[in-house]
Amino acid sequence: MAVKADLPFYYCKTIIMFTIQHLTYIHPDKETLFSKLSFSLSKHQKAALIGDNGTGKSTLLRLIAGQISPAAGEVSTDGSIFFVPQLYGQFDTHTVAEVLGFSEKLNAYYAILDGKVDLANYVILDDDWDVEERCLRALAHWGLPAVALTTFLGDLSGGEKVKVFLAAAWLYRPDLLLLDEPSNHLDAAGQQMLYQFIKEMNCAMLIVSHDRQLLQLFDSVLELTPSGIISFSGSYTLYKEQKDLANDALQQKIASQEKEVRKAKDKQRDTLERQQRADARGKKKQEQAGVARIMMNTLRNSAENSTSKIRSIHTERMEGLRKELTDLRGARPAASTMRFTYAEKPIKLSGKVLLDLAQANIRIQSKNLWSAALSFQLKAGERVAIQGANGSGKTTFAQIAVGYMQPTEGVVKRYWHQAFYIDQDYSLLDNDLSVYEQAQQANDGGFLEHQVKTKLDQFLFSADCWTKRCSMLSGGERMRLALCCLSLRKEVPDLLILDEPTNNLDIQNIEILTHAIAEYPGTLLVISHDQQFLDELHITRIVAL
Template sequence: MFVIQNLTYIHPDKETLFSNLSFSLSKFQKAALIGNNGTGKSTLLQLIAGKLPPSSGEVPTNGTIFFVPQLYGQFDSQTVAEVLGVSEKLNAYYAILSGKDDLTNFTILDDDWEVEERCLRALTHWGLTNVALTGFLSNLSGGEKVKVFLAAAWLSRPELLLMDEPSNHLDAIGKELLYRFIGEMNCTMLIVSHDRQLLNLFDSMVELSKAGITTFNGNYDHYKEQKESAHLALLNKIAGQEKEIRKAKDKERDTLERQQRADARGKKKQEKAGVARIMMNTLRNNAENSTSKLRSVHTERMEGLQQELTEMRTARPAGSTMRFGFAENALKHPGKALIEITELNLHIEDRDLWTAPLTFRLNMGERVAIQGANGSGKTTFAQMILGNFVATSGKIQRYPHNPFYIDQDYNLLDNRLSVYEQAQMVNDGAFLEHEVKTKLDQFLFSAECWSKQCGMLSGGERMRLALCCLTLHKATPDLLILDEPTNNLDIQNIEILTRAMQEYTGTLLVITHDQHFLRALHITRVVTL
């Protein structure tokens, strides 16, 4: 068992990321670490892997640990053999084969004469047949770098395997290999991922939040059912609290009105009875004090009810109150052609991008997925549809339409502008200043975020700002093209994006390997390059 006790991490700038975290992983348990961006999932993995020192607390030191990171740029100067952990042994093997029979080489090799064959077999398993053991990681694509680390994990057979977003750069074939690998590895695992198909392979969810850490038994679908039940219960509780507040207000009004009527009747009786003025003043003061006490009691009760309601509303998942308001007229003429492509190809570096020219028609109202292996030209295809690349052969006929393109980095945003300036820059719908700010607030950008530069936003924030910009346009686009939109998002922000695309009624063209996302969008056709 791997036990983490009272773990605290404080950033160098003195900000506490989390404190006193405690949880355990039993032998052979396969757990997914989930939570919103900024809660510290990647940092927690690095602490367990020994890549970062904790500010306080204990991390497991027993057993072998292997860590598959999310970012690979820091490893570009390493060779494939170094990542696989066999460079010294492999160098000794090559030295012996070249005739250098120094005893040191034999000691290093330690009779492991199959070291090269074993490594090549691991690389081949991950589809890296053309990758040399002596080659540098800097020469590999993002997906190939991930596969090298997965091959290293496959070779090392650790007792605890830690993986941070391992499916991010993998194509469909690579993902299938990863899913099979997870099922076959007989070790304890802790993984960070937003890939819901992958998360459903794990037997428990470890949720990290600002409140601490909570473990849920079962896969991701089961976890979602539990969270949705809790969310529904919270919404019912909020509705009940709002009803209670309305009843309390009605009761306060009725009570005060009864008190005032009673005071008025009492005053008339006193006047008829000829009560002395000094006694009248005393009775009036008593009545006013009684009314004041009633008001105070009701005010105190109302403040308590309002405070409880505020706390419950704060507990709602971020984005649950977001409204996109996409115009229904985005779907103007169902079935009408938007794009017609005939025998299209692009010549690059003495070869055609596609072995067979492309013929394709996109109709209004379709929801089409563009799929294919890494390097098959999916993004290039999207750019040609938009008119940003000119084909070297074939023909593209574009019928009048209003397209909108969102890539995985949300480059439609100007990194030099503030959040508010970006929103105003795209505001061709003549929204007033307070309306723009209201929309920003709806997309979870509070007043303190308005001056933040777009270049400083996280992936999820960039996505939300891009969607906000979309709602500020005068006309809803009748064609949306999404290019790997979920790659840099956590699950919460993927769900926000999914909900927005489900509301959108126009034509949708999506490039993604995320099958769960595609199913949620109700794709009508899949085109494979």
């Protein structure tokens, strides 16, 4: 009798963790967000879900989590799911214990300790006597040892809210973990904890993120596009290399097509000129030969028809080539269309002191914000990054720099002529104005109406967006409109201040922002923990609060 050989130790049958089949989602306003999406994720697979703003990444995660229902198709899951959302405002009235998922058990535990020995409390607790210890240990693990389980989420900072949800995931240990922009609001230390957590968790993951350092931790990339899901096997670096190669090939194709259009235009002009010369010679010969007027009219009409036919053939070819060129240009990365131009050239201020803080501090709730007073100088031409832990006063520092706040101690001197401040909420935009009205309000450079509209088009606002209210814009759209307003100014601001500009932006819009700011010729002060973003901006100095 034959003995069946043991399978090698590395053999493992792939177990599908969840499958999406023909998934369609339609907004309440009847607009279809995506249609007939199909893909699957296997056990322990960690995949990054990327795509432009508005393609439906967050909605897709909510569909998988079961928070909303699709119009068609189905989501099949095999195991437990935990979802860390991007926005937390709806949980502000929940306690930390409720977010961790143990409020009932904790209430029963506390009731028993208080002597309420009802059987119901023991049933709820289910012998889980270390529930409080586990919850507190999870919070401490995520750097929240001082946060009480009874604290309301609304009393916490953005970074602390993220950490509470990550502590819940750490406690829950699900089979499938869904993360929607988890590194938003986290300081550098929190980001490193998140990266380590993702490496250590032995479960399937699907994550939406613009954090390119985080994306390097995943073994596959799923790109959500208007036409469906495109799957890339391998790291984000490999995905980016493939995309860059495709973009290089596209640029070469555009250059080739532009050459074809020029050649076709030259050929059209030469052909028409030859035809006109031939017609003129023919007419002269006919006149010299004494051809009758009626015959001359017939020959002239024939020549005109021939010229018109030639012109029509060339025009049709030119229109075809131009359409192909327009389509190719439309497929280019959006960042390549953006350019900063100003009505007046910037004044060279290299080396001049623009901002000087001497022993500055500010009191908040009867307490100094900084344990040691700040002394800081910013010189023209510098590109400085401000970093620090959550709550260290980075935004306050930026508002003192721009003049929105004054220190309660020390001295601040501002020598800049103009500063432009883009905060996290893009509050320089008036939500009651349309996109076009906002652009015109910012237009102090004397740009004409058609020039303003051309600017809007360069910053990816087509004509059908011009009447859209600023209140309806996404984070990426608000960022692009703020940059458009900057480029419509008469003078280049001496100082540009950006407060966490990459929060809530997709990768495409981060690349747009990076490309635009890299061209800004003035002095830069930026608050960010996105190291790749800072590297690409050529930061010259980092100041830690």
